Amino acid sequence: MTPADLSRTVLRAVRRAVDEGALRAPVPACVRVERTRPGGSGDYACAVALQLAAPAALPALEVAAVLRERVAAEPGVGRVEITGPGFLSFTLDAPAAGDRAVLDAVREQGLAYGHGDALREEILQFHHAREVRAAVTAHAVRRLVVAQGARVRVSCAEASDPDWARLGVTVDAHGTPPVPLTGIRPVPAGATAGELLERLGPDATRWGLLRPAGHDRAALGPELLVQGEANPLFRVRYAHARARALTRGAALLGFTAGHAPDGEGPFPYDGAARPLLDLIADHPGVLLAGARHRAPDRVARQLEAVAHAFFDFHDSCPPLPAGDEKPSAAHRARLALAEAAGTVLAGGLSLLGIRAPEHL
Structure with missing residues (x-):
């Protein structure tokens, strides 16, 4: 069971508790589960009982008890505990099987791994100034929320800079629309799109x-072009390109990715593999958070963490x-994890509008 599976x-x-009359509260659009913090109980935790307590007119502990009995019987859930003021803590069955499910999901969904429909009910209007960082940020936020099912329209206060097209930026309308809108207002870049493209090219410009975070000034110096680990x-x-090279190398040696039996070799599911597996499992949640908070920087930091854990x-x-x-x-199991990491990196870069070359 993946974190997304557990959330569903x-x-x-x-929903079942509400339908059965055990709870009288609105059903939320989605439920957030998080990895248990150090010292906590179980593999994942959820605060939904605290969220529902007030509308249900019940103590959070009582709401948690209602939900606990309905979740505990689900396949893949080993144990459900109630902790603190009403948190639900989940211990999953067969961690190895859960890890395999994550890798299978990445393989099946490809670059769309982590996309979903949590925002399918939302119709959004983003508006930004005629400034390159605002335009690129609005474009990336559009990609993130569309990947979660939302419908989006983006407008600019004035006519677009023609150089924005070289950064992949599109705008639906100009001028201030007479409808409620969400402003995209990062700290300005201090340079035009043309100037940045001339110095850095499109990929480094978009990354920079x-x-x-939008409230921080963007560093847009030559360090973005350095071909080294400091960049x-x-x-x-490079992590993405290396993952693709491993697949090509394995093909030359006559083998492909697959799952290893439990307990065979240093992998699966422990040691250096664990942080990378956890980051890949958490990737859908990061994409959803980036969409909800209009924060493409969260996706960029996630990709950095995945690359670090990959190496x-x-x-x-x-x-x-x-x-x-x-x-x-x-070796087949390690290759499966490496390929999943490469897919997550390529998918995340794509959402940011940045190319993921097969060779560097």
């Missing part, structure tokens, strides 16, 4: 504008056999 499972439990954009794209995993558990070593089930 809890939401179904809420989107990586900082986060290079590291993210740690790659160095500790090489997916390709060395020397005369024969490919094993562990």
Whole structure:
């Protein structure tokens, strides 16, 4: 069971409790589950009972008890505990099976892994000034919310800068529309699109504008073009290219990705693989949070974390056999994780409007 699966499972439990009359409260559009913090209980935690307590006119602990009995019987859920003032803590069955489910989801969904329909009921209007960082940010936010099912229209206060098209930016209308709108107002870049494109090119320009939080000034110097580990954009794209190279190398050696039996070799599911698996499992939640908070910087930081964990995993558990070593089930499992990381990196870069080359 993936975090997204667990979120849907809890939401179904809420809906069932309401349908059965055990709770009288509006059913939320989605339910957020988070990894348990250090010292906490279980694998994941959820505060939905606290959210529903007031509208249900019941103590949060009582709401949690109603939901606990409906979630505990679901396949893949090993144990459900009530902690603190009414948090639900979940321990999942068969962690190895859950990890396999995450990797299978990435393989099946490809670049769309993490996309969903949580915002399908929303019709949004974004508006921004005639300024390159605002335009690029609005464009990236549009991609994020559309990937979660929303319908979006973007307007600019004045006619678009023609150079925005070279950054992939499109605008639906000009002028201030006579409808409620959401302003996209990051700290201005201090340069025009043409100036940035001439110095940095489209990919580095978009990364430099989107990586900082909107309230921070964007660093747009030559460091964005450095081909080295100190440059986060290079590291993210190099991790993607390396993951693709591993697939090509495995094909030359006559094997493909697959799942390893439990307990075979240093992988699966422990050691250096664990942080990378957890980041991949959390990726859908990061994309949804980036969409809800209009924050493409969250996606950029997630990609940096995935790249860092990928290289740690790659160095500790090489997916390709060395020397005369024969490919094993562990190598196939490591390759599956490496390929999933590459897919997540490519998908995230695509949402930011940045290319993910197969070769660097």
